[in-house]
Amino acid sequence: MNVKRRSAALLAGAVVVAELLVGAAVVAAIPANAATGSHQYTVKATLNGRSGPSLSAVTARENMYPNGSTVTVSCQRTGGAAYGSSIWDRTAKGAWIPDAYVKTGHSGFDPRLPRCGTSLAGTAFVTTDALNGRKTKKVSAAAVKVYGKNTLIKVQCQAYGQYAYGDAVWDKTSDGLFVPDYYVRTGYSGFVPNMPRCDSDQPSGASSSGGGTSGGTSGGSSGGTGTATGAPSSHNCAVIGHGRSAGNPAKTKGSTAGTRAQKIDRIVTAATAETKKGWSYSWGAGGKGGAACGSGAVSPSGYQDYNRAGFDCSGLTEYAFWAGAGIDIGMSTSSQNVYKGNGFTYKGRLSVGSMQRGDLIFWGTHGGSTSHVAIYIGGGKMIEAAPPRGSSSVHVTSVYSSYDFVVRPFA
Known part of the structure; x- marks a missing residue:
């Protein structure tokens, strides 16, 4: 090699080394644990998308991410224990999934992902009916967009607005539009904890019509009571408590005296x-x-009613028999349908015309799996606690033709 070619080679080598050094300097300038935004991963099991970082949170969508599918994770945070880990991943669609079943390559937090923080802004919830998205929190405002039933919407914040379907809470979507919270399955009656408030407005103007494209037949997430600001104390969870053991049974116990x-x-x-x-x-x-x-348990249909005030079906019947006749028939349909004290007698599937006032009507199998109970009050009518979730969920209605058997008290 002559001197000129050797010098050129050395110069080229120096440039390469310099470039490598510059590159190394650039790499070294980025901390090893720096978050770099969203990343894609493969899931190791079929996962439900949830509306919070907990297994008790409402299911936004069942089987949202099939086993082996790719998911885009936006951020991570700690939440409820799930499958050996308390880390939860929030996806680009706004749903939460347990990190234990996401192949991030890390047993803890992935250093490439940012932390989500505690705010639930941007979390996905499912609509329970077709909804009009409006620019303002009024049912009279023009519809800009229609969200179909069972659509996932990202809620950015919540606010009081005009009463719609018995509730005054409205949700603002990632499109900048408002929808009545009654038809968004958040799992809460009123405001969602850690969800930002859009403003400090107070409820306005009652209305009994117009919020979405439905007539209000589907179950929503709130019925205007619960723990929202301004709720009466009788509906405030901090006052009335949670689950079957809430309240004071000694004060509500009725007399055992009298005729049938x-x-x-x-x-x-x-x-x-x-x-x-x-x-x-x-x-x-x-x-x-x-x-x-609610007790905090997730219902078979995916609702978490911890902050919703009222009864479920067997909670209502347990109360009615305790307050009316001073007897405890049990806490669930499975125990109530086989209760044998106080002359309770299995009567099979009676015709409505053969039922007697006070009969307990059950759906399911006597002594087996039962799903619902109501009290027959005569005239083909019954009292029940049943969805949709709203301010009239405890109501009188005609006996459903689908009932399975009757149990008669004090026979």
Whole structure:
């Protein structure tokens, strides 16, 4: 090699080394644990998308991420324990999934991902009916966009607006539009904890019509009571408590005296009184002490009613028999349908015309799996606590033709 070629080679080598050094300097300038934004990963099991970092949070969508599919994770945070880890990943669609089943390559937090923080702004919830998205929090405002039933929407914040379907809470979507919270399955009656408030407005103008494209037949996430600001103390979870053991059973226990007809009248009267108090259907709520907020367990349909005030079906019947006749028939449909004290007798599938006032009507199998219970009040009518979740979930209705059997008290 002559001197000129050797010098050129050395110069080229120096440039390469310099470039490598510059590159190394650039790499060294980036901390090893720096978050660099969203990343894609493969999931190791079929995962439900949830509306919070907890297994008790409402399911935004079942089987949202199939086993082996790719998911884009935006950020991570700690939450409820799930499958050996307390780390949860929030996806680009606004749903939460347990990090234990996401192949991030890390047993803890992935250093490439930012932390989500505690705010639930941007979290996905599912609509329970077709909804009009509006520019303002009024049912009279023009619809800009329609969100179909079972659509995932990202909620950025919540605010009071015009009453719609018995509630004044509105949700602002990632499109900058407002929808009535009643038809968004957040799992809460009123405001969602850690969800930002859009403003400090107070509820305005009652309205009984117009918020979405439906007539209000589907179950929503709130019925205008619960723990929202301004809720009456009778509907405030901090006052009435949660689950079957809430309230004071000693104060609500009724007399055991009287004829069969007198006991039945008191039971029906106790149940009927609850239809006038604006209670929601609330899974695991209510019992001998009266109405309460949900137990925190997730219902079979995916609702978490911890902050929703009212009764579920067996909570209402347990209360009515305790307050009306001073007897404890049990806390669940499975125990109530086989209760044998006080002359309770299995009657099979009676015709409605053969039912007697005070009969307990069940759906399911006697001594096996049961899903619902109601109290027959005569004239083909019954009292029940049932969805949709709203301010009239404890109500009188005609006996459904789908009932399976009857149990008669004080026979």
